[in-house]
Amino acid sequence: MAMYESEHTRFMREWLEKHPEQVEEQKKGRALWWDKPQDVSAQAKLRESAVPVKPYYYDTNH
Template sequence: MATYESDHTKFMREWMQKHPQENVEQKKGRALWWDKPQSLEDQQRFQESRVAVKPYYYDTNH
């Protein structure tokens, strides 16, 4: 069974094989924005500050 792979995915796969040093840069960029440790206090504060979302946003009767 053949699975679809987009042209962009193929390009990125080939480009990363030709430029293995970019993997280090990719990890640095990810660490800059995403891979941050969070304390339990932060997680609890985020949970407590959540606002409930209506089931249907445009329904004005609720």
């Protein structure tokens, strides 16, 4: 059974083969926007301080 490959995926794979310098640019962009160090204690504090949301936000009787 053949695996499906979209036109976009094929285009990107071929383009990156022709422009290998862009792989490094991709990594830089990812590090800039996504790969951030995580502060576990700060995340725990945020979770603990969260206020529970009412089941129906606009219900003023509860």
